[in-house]
Amino acid sequence: MIIVKVGGSVFSDKKGEPENFDHETVRNIAKEIAKFYPRENFIVVHGGGSFGHPEAKKYGIRDGLPEDWETANFRRIGFTETHQAMLRANSEFIKAFVREGLPAFSVSTSSVFITENGEVAYGDLEVVERLLELGFIPVLFGDVSIDLAKGIDILSGDQIITYLAKMLEPDKVIFLMDVDGIYDGKPGEGGLIQSLSRAEIGSLLERLHCTAAGTDVTGGICNKLEEAKKIAEHSEVWFVNGKVPGRLSGAIRGDGFGTRIKG
Ligand SMILES: Nc1ncnc2c1ncn2[C@@H]1O[C@H](COP(=O)(O)OP(=O)(O)OP(=O)(O)O)[C@@H](O)[C@H]1O
Numbered sequence: 147m148i149i150v151k152v153g154g155s156v157f158s159d160k161k162g163e164p165e166n167f168d169h170e171t172v173r174n175i176a177k178e179i180a181k182f183y184p185r186e187n188f189i190v191v192h193g194g195g196s197f198g199h200p201e202a203k204k205y206g207i208r209d210g211l212p213e214d215w216e217t218a219n220f221r222r223i224g225f226t227e228t229h230q231a232m233l234r235a236n237s238e239f240i241k242a243f244v245r246e247g248l249p250a251f252s253v254s255t256s257s258v259f260i261t262e263n264g265e266v267a268y269g270d271l272e273v274v275e276r277l278l279e280l281g282f283i284p285v286l287f288g289d290v291s292i293d294l295a296k297g298i299d300i301l302s303g304d305q306i307i308t309y310l311a312k313m314l315e316p317d318k319v320i321f322l323m324d325v326d327g328i329y330d331g332k333p334g335e336g337g338l339i340q341s342l343s344r345a346e347i348g349s350l351l352e353r354l355h356c357t358a359a360g361t362d363v364t365g366g367i368c369n370k371l372e373e374a375k376k377i378a379e380h381s382e383v384w385f386v387n388g389k390v391p392g393r394l395s396g397a398i399r400g401d402g403f404g405t406r407i408k409g
């Protein structure tokens with residue numbers, strides 16, 4: 147089984163208009179998956195991009211539910227609005243996949259996982275496992291979450307993947323990004339790292355100063371590398387450019403262009 151994370155920067159321009167969606171890129175991703183399905187089983191997880199992140203930021207969802215009723219209710223409305231924005235992004239994914247004959251099925255992350263300070267506290271994967279057994283492609287997404295410590299929070303797609311990898315032990319986890327892989331520095335400045343061991347991630351994080359978070363509410367490239375370090379305990383991890391046709395196929399075959407992380 148292969149888990150594919152479609153980064154928010156792949157399917158939308160995070161600095162562009164709210165809720166912009168790159169239909170052509172997602173159609174190409176679906177076409178590439180269709181070349182391997184059903185020989186391979188897939189779980190797809192997508193990020194927030196220009197859908198979830200602006201709403202989450204506007205309503206301060208990561209700050210949780212305060213005592214003050216007015217502010218708490220503002221955030222409750224924001225919790226709902228952010229989830230609805232993510233459902234709209236998810237619906238575009240499902241439509242694109244179904245058009246390519248892929249039985250993609252939407253699974254709402256906020257109905258499966260409970261967090262504690264933004265980390266998965268527990269998740270009930272029975273539905274996901276049964277969907278896989280029945281030949282479906284479960285499609286999850288970064289979402290709002292009920293949080294044991296803060297009341298509400300955001301659960302990033304990258305953290306969902308870490309939990310799925312730990313519980314389901316996929317053969318491979320592939321992160322699709324809008325750049326060619328992980329760079330030793332800022333993209334365009336540092337060189338592309340084609341191969342990385344799990345043990346080398348710590349020193350890379352130090353070299354990157356983890357300042358690449360940009361406008362994301364869930365931590366950008368640093369969070370991604372932190373999660374990749376945990377995932378590599380269970381599976382091979384790839385970071386490839388999801389905007390360039392053929393790169394996903396290369397990672398699925400195992401001879402692709404991008405960054406490969408081994409345990
Ligand atoms: N050293 C680096 N290597 C690779 N990308 C980097 C690096 N430093 C900064 N970046 C930036 O990180 C971005 C990817 O992180 P980002 O959080 O936007 O990923 P995403 O998975 O597309 O988004 P989301 O979390 O919304 O799903 C790239 O667009 C890239 O410009």
Ligand SMILES: C=C(C)CCOP(=O)(O)O
Pocket residue numbers: 154192193194195198199202228232287288289290300301302303304363364
């Ligand atoms: C902001 C929301 C709702 C989802 C965040 O998920 P990510 O883009 O995978 O970090």
